[in-house]
Amino acid sequence: MTPLVAFLIVAAMVFAIGLAIALTRRNAILVLIGIELMLNAANLNLIAFWRFGSKPEALTGMMFAIFSIAVAAAEAAVGLGLVIAYHRHSRTTDLEAMTRMKG
Amino acid sequence: MSFVTTLDQIFVLLQRWIAGFFPLWLQPAVGTILGVVAIVAAFPGIFALTTVLERKGLGRIQNRLGPNRVGPLGILQPVADGIKSLTKEDIVPLSADAVVHFLAPVVLVIAVFLGFAVLPIGRNMVLADMDSGLLFFFAIGASTELSIFMAGWSSRNKYSLLGAMRAVAQMISYEVPLLLSSVVVVMITGSLSTVKIVEAQSGFTGVFPHWYVFTPWGFAGFVLFTIAALAETNRSPFDLPEGESELVAGYFTEYSGFKFALFFLGEYLGMFSIAGFAITLFLGGWGAPLSVLGFVPSWAWFFVKLFGAVVFFIWLRGTLPRLRQDQLMNFAWKFMLPMALLNLLVAGAWRFMGEGWLRWVISSAVLLLAYVGLGRVLMRNQHLGARSYRYAE
Amino acid sequence: MISGIGIVFLLTAALTVAGALAAALLRNLVHCALSLTVTFAGLALLYLQLDAQFAGFAQILVYIGAVAILVVFAILLTRGAGVQEYRSYGSRWFGSLVIAAAVFALLTWAVVKSLPAGGAIAQTPSVTVQSIGAALMSGYVLPLEIVAVLLTVALVGAVIVAMPENKAKAIVEKEGGQ
Numbered sequence: 001m002t003p004l005v006a007f008l009i010v011a012a013m014v015f016a017i018g019l020a021i022a023l024t025r026r027n028a029i030l031v032l033i034g035i036e037l038m039l040n041a042a043n044l045n046l047i048a049f050w051r052f053g054s055k056p057e058a059l060t061g062m063m064f065a066i067f068s069i070a071v072a073a074a075e076a077a078v079g080l081g082l083v084i085a086y087h088r089h090s091r092t093t094d095l096e097a098m099t100r101m102k103g
Numbered sequence: 104m105s106f107v108t109t110l111d112q113i114f115v116l117l118q119r120w121i122a123g124f125f126p127l128w129l130q131p132a133v134g135t136i137l138g139v140v141a142i143v144a145a146f147p148g149i150f151a152l153t154t155v156l157e158r159k160g161l162g163r164i165q166n167r168l169g170p171n172r173v174g175p176l177g178i179l180q181p182v183a184d185g186i187k188s189l190t191k192e193d194i195v196p197l198s199a200d201a202v203v204h205f206l207a208p209v210v211l212v213i214a215v216f217l218g219f220a221v222l223p224i225g226r227n228m229v230l231a232d233m234d235s236g237l238l239f240f241f242a243i244g245a246s247t248e249l250s251i252f253m254a255g256w257s258s259r260n261k262y263s264l265l266g267a268m269r270a271v272a273q274m275i276s277y278e279v280p281l282l283l284s285s286v287v288v289v290m291i292t293g294s295l296s297t298v299k300i301v302e303a304q305s306g307f308t309g310v311f312p313h314w315y316v317f318t319p320w321g322f323a324g325f326v327l328f329t330i331a332a333l334a335e336t337n338r339s340p341f342d343l344p345e346g347e348s349e350l351v352a353g354y355f356t357e358y359s360g361f362k363f364a365l366f367f368l369g370e371y372l373g374m375f376s377i378a379g380f381a382i383t384l385f386l387g388g389w390g391a392p393l394s395v396l397g398f399v400p401s402w403a404w405f406f407v408k409l410f411g412a413v414v415f416f417i418w419l420r421g422t423l424p425r426l427r428q429d430q431l432m433n434f435a436w437k438f439m440l441p442m443a444l445l446n447l448l449v450a451g452a453w454r455f456m457g458e459g460w461l462r463w464v465i466s467s468a469v470l471l472l473a474y475v476g477l478g479r480v481l482m483r484n485q486h487l488g489a490r491s492y493r494y495a496e
Numbered sequence: 497m498i499s500g501i502g503i504v505f506l507l508t509a510a511l512t513v514a515g516a517l518a519a520a521l522l523r524n525l526v527h528c529a530l531s532l533t534v535t536f537a538g539l540a541l542l543y544l545q546l547d548a549q550f551a552g553f554a555q556i557l558v559y560i561g562a563v564a565i566l567v568v569f570a571i572l573l574t575r576g577a578g579v580q581e582y583r584s585y586g587s588r589w590f591g592s593l594v595i596a597a598a599v600f601a602l603l604t605w606a607v608v609k610s611l612p613a614g615g616a617i618a619q620t621p622s623v624t625v626q627s628i629g630a631a632l633m634s635g636y637v638l639p640l641e642i643v644a645v646l647l648t649v650a651l652v653g654a655v656i657v658a659m660p661e662n663k664a665k666a667i668v669e670k671e672g673g674q
Contacts, residue, residue: 016600017516023592056621074650080570081654245561
């Protein structure tokens with residue numbers, strides 16, 4: 001097992017746990033936490049491939065990861081703003097109660 | 104080596120001599136451990152002296168004596184404080200979240216001590232010469248906000264939570280001017296490494312040093328950085344989160360004994376590290392103020408400047424009234440952020456105008472105009488009357 | 497800095513995965529947010545082991561210094577820190593767990609099968625902050641500007657979305673009246 005494979009397996013584990021959080025938990029904020037974990041796992045993949053790849057001097061992987069960090073922060077802000085706005089309207093953050101558009 | 108150089112490098116020589124007793128592969132680790140031990144021993148010692156200096160200084164400003172019972176002139180007061188905080192009962196509220204309550208001061212102290220790793224205390228005397236040292240310092244500073252939130256929330260106390268929210272909002276708001284005013288220095292130096300920033304300020308023209316604070320953009324950046332640093336460490340006049348007359352003690356209301364002492368230590372050490380950082384960025388780090396004074400060791404200059412900064416902070420605490428939360432936020436977002444952005448522009452223009460008197464005049468004029476103009480625009484809606492004084496009889 | 501799978505890597509990886517698991521399993525929301533912070537710190541340490549210093553410090557500054565605090569503030573503002581009236585796990589938790597496990601199995605199989613076994617450990621790339629700055633200003637200037645616009649839009653959008661309705665109406669009326 002090369003170091004690259006080890007890093008990729010760690011990233012896969014964090015991604016799977018993030019996916020599990022986003023799919024199983026009922027609170028809207030925890031879903032956003034799961035999404036952040038998935039984005040972080042993808043970043044780890046990018047940096048691992050950059051380090052063990054063919055041309056690390058081109059900095060492609062690191063640049064991609066830095067932009068991904070910035071975009072993830074922006075998305076977290078907007079997502080949490082949405083959750084706060086919905087809570088103000090209906091006093092709950094329970095995803096199973098957010099069924100107004102059903103049927 | 105001459106006597107002056109030996110005195111200047113005495114700690115480095117001492118470190119190498121002690122590390123020489125160990126096998127070759129262990130020497131870098133031993134050298135680093137010695138540096139860590141020196142920092143952990145020196146700065147809490149300075150903290151102890153600062154507590155007594157602050158209490159006596161504040162006392163004199165407020166027309167009273169400070170502590171004067173323990174030791175001559177009250178100098179041994181920190182010893183009494185230390186014994187008290189170690190032997191006091193550690194009370195944890197029943198409904199408090201025990202794990203988070205315990206971890207909050209630990210996280211704060213760890214984060215604050217980590218920040219000392221990139222300060223160049225003297226020539227060749229930096230614990231970790233990193234390529235992106237400035238970014239490391241700010242990243243670690245951002246982690247202290249989380250520990251304050253942990254402290255406030257885990258106490259399950261209204262006042263603690265309110266103090267913690269205020270403190271975190273304040274620290275986040277002032278982080279932006281703090282970073283922007285230090286980006287100016289990075290722009291002109293061309294490097295994020297603290298060692299290179301100090302070396303870029305170590306030249307002299309005639310007798311006067313090339314410190315960045317003596318340039319228009321550097322002076323503006325220094326003022327902005329100092330104000331933002333005061334707000335980051337929750338120091339007066341920005342100490343609403345721990346205002347004793349307002350919130351009992353803010354986010355560390357429910358802490359007693361040794362944990363309270365750790366918070367206190369963390370706050371003061373944070374003040375030292377950010378003052379040391381301001382000295383590194385703007386005041387020339389370990390450089391002497393006049394070229395004829397170069398025989399004084401570099402680490403002595405650093406500590407003299409640090410002492411001056413600490414005295415200035417204590418003076419500000421005793422003199423200025425506290426800012427209200429909305430005044431604080433207004434000040435950060437509506438005044439300091441535009442000034443910091445304008446400072447970036449001015450520094451860029453400075454760099455690309457040639458040498459000579461023209462760039463000094465234009466930079467100073469633009470900054471002064473912006474300061475006066477922005478101040479007047481923001482104060483337009485406040486109708487303050489003429490000042491009236493009431494003297495004590 | 498990496499020299500095979502050493503003890504440092506194993507400890508850091510264990511810390512990261514433990515933090516993620518704690519975020520999945522804990523009941524109290526604020527504890528979940530704090531273990532998320534531990535995961536972020538573990539990931540930053542992994543980046544530092546991969547010689548990506550800038551990315552590691554940026555991760556600490558942005559994720560721990562800003563995103564974690566944002567999450568915690570959102571939890572407090574939506575009263576998630578108190579007693580929760582509903583159960584923690586959704587009604588279809590078993591299917592979701594199966595899907596997550598399947599995704600993990602697929603990814604691991606793809607990683608282990610497709611790479612040549614015994615790849616050489618590459619030399620440490622010399623990446624200075626100056627080269628990152630030069631790259632940002634020359635090759636990546638368009639993504640930089642777009643990210644700047646995106647962040648401004650997200651900032652304004654988040655403020656407007658989270659604003660109370662009467663205040664938003666007052667602003668709209670004031671703008672429309674002029």
